[in-house]
Amino acid sequence: xxxxxxxxxxxxxxxxxxxxxxxxxxxxxxxxxxxxxxxxxxxxxxxxxxxxxxxxxxxxxxxxxxxxxxxxxxxxxxxxxxxxxxxxxxxxxxxxxxxxxxxxxxxxxxxxxxxxxxxxxxxxxxxxxxxxxxxxxxxxxxxxxxxxxxxxxxxxxxxxxxxxxxxxxxxxxxxxxxxxxxxxxxxxxxxxxxxxxxxxxxxxxxxxxxxxxxxxxxxxxxxxxxxxxxxxxxxxxxxxxxxxxxxxxxxxxxxxxxxxxxxxxxxxxxxxxxxxxxxxxxxxxxxxxxxxxxxxxxxxxxxxxxxxxxxxxxxxxxxxxxxxxxxxxxxxxxxxxxxxxxxx
Ligand SMILES: Nc1ncnc2c1ncn2[C@@H]1O[C@H](COP(=O)(O)OP(=O)(O)OP(=O)(O)O)[C@@H](O)[C@H]1O
Numbered sequence: 001x002x003x004x005x006x007x008x009x010x011x012x013x014x015x016x017x018x019x020x021x022x023x024x025x026x027x028x029x030x031x032x033x034x035x036x037x038x039x040x041x042x043x044x045x046x047x048x049x050x051x052x053x054x055x056x057x058x059x060x061x062x063x064x065x066x067x068x069x070x071x072x073x074x075x076x077x078x079x080x081x082x083x084x085x086x087x088x089x090x091x092x093x094x095x096x097x098x099x100x101x102x103x104x105x106x107x108x109x110x111x112x113x114x115x116x117x118x119x120x121x122x123x124x125x126x127x128x129x130x131x132x133x134x135x136x137x138x139x140x141x142x143x144x145x146x147x148x149x150x151x152x153x154x155x156x157x158x159x160x161x162x163x164x165x166x167x168x169x170x171x172x173x174x175x176x177x178x179x180x181x182x183x184x185x186x187x188x189x190x191x192x193x194x195x196x197x198x199x200x201x202x203x204x205x206x207x208x209x210x211x212x213x214x215x216x217x218x219x220x221x222x223x224x225x226x227x228x229x230x231x232x233x234x235x236x237x238x239x240x241x242x243x244x245x246x247x248x249x250x251x252x253x254x255x256x257x258x259x260x261x262x263x264x265x266x267x268x269x270x271x272x273x274x275x276x277x278x279x280x281x282x283x284x285x286x287x288x289x290x291x292x293x294x295x296x297x298x299x300x301x302x303x304x305x306x307x308x309x310x311x312x313x314x315x316x317x318x319x320x321x322x323x324x325x326x327x328x329x330x331x332x333x334x335x336x337x338x339x340x341x342x343x344x
Contacts, residue, residue, distance in 0.1 A: 007056035018207035031194030032187040034204040040187040077146030087131035116144040136167030156186040231292030236263040248273035
C-alpha cells in the first residue's frame, strides 16, 4: 500500500505537483491519467524516491520514502519514462547488472533474472544486444528490470508510449498478467489505455487530482443525469411546448443544426427520471413524429476532456456550466500551475 500525502513539487517558479494526496491499495491496477505536463512523471519520480518532494510525503507499507529509502524502494519496481538501458549489453547482462544494483543476493540473481525473462517473454532475445532490439522488446526489458527483487508494487511511466499497435496490445497483456501478482500503477495520457487495463483511475490535471475511482463509478458519478437528445418533426416552438409539458422535465434547450422541418432539443430530466418512454408517448399522442431519441449523458472520454481541457467550465461540485449535472465530489480544477499550458 502506498500513501501519498500532500505532495508538492516546485521547479523554480513552476508548481508541477500541487498538494496531491491519494492511497494505492494492494492488489489493484491504478491508472494515473492526465494530459502531457499534468505532473504524472514528477509524481511517480517522487513516489519511487528518484526525486525529492518540495513538501509532503510518500509512505510505502508505512515506510517513508524520504526517511527509510531502502525499505520503501525495495517494495517498488519502477519503469521510468526513459528507462536507463545500457544498449551495449545483452538482455541477460543488463538484467544481471540491474539485479546487482538492486542488491538481489548473488545466489538468487540467476533465478530472478530467469523468472523476469520468462514473465516478460524475453527468452528468445536474452543473448542479444539491447541496441538491436525493437522498441517493444526494449520496453519489456525495462519491465523485466522493474520485476527484479520481486517488489510488491510495479510503477510504469507511460509504458506504451512510442510503441506500434501490436506492441501496445502485447504490453497491455503483459501488464494484465503482472496484475495477478503485483499492485500496478501506470501513467498514461490516453483514457482508452487506462480503461483497458486499470480497475482504478486517478485523473490528474495541473498537478492536482480532479477525479478518482473505478471507471464505471466515475462514469456514473460524473456523467450527469440522463439528459436526452431529442429530434422531432415540425416547428421548434411546438416541439418545445410538447416536451416542456412532460412531468419530470427540468429543462428543454434547443440544439441548433437540425435539418429543415425538424427541431432538436436537449431535455434535462429531474433527478432520477427516465424520460424516454414519456417522450415517445407524448410525440405519438400529438402525432408529431419522433425522429431521434438518444441518451446524452457524458461518456468517460467526454468527462476526461472536460476535466482536463476545459477547466473553466468545471465548478466546485464537478458539474459543468450548461452541461448535465453530476453529484461527484471533485475539487475545482482551478488554475494552480503558473506556467504555460502544454498540448494534450
Ligand atoms: N526538471 C524539470 N524542470 C523544470 N520543469 C519541469 C521539470 N520536469 C517537469 N517539469 C514541468 O513540470 C510539469 C509536470 O511535468 P511532468 O513530466 O511531471 O508531467 P507528465 O504529466 O508526466 O507529462 P509527460 O507525459 O509529458 O511527461 C510540466 O509543466 C513540466 O514542464
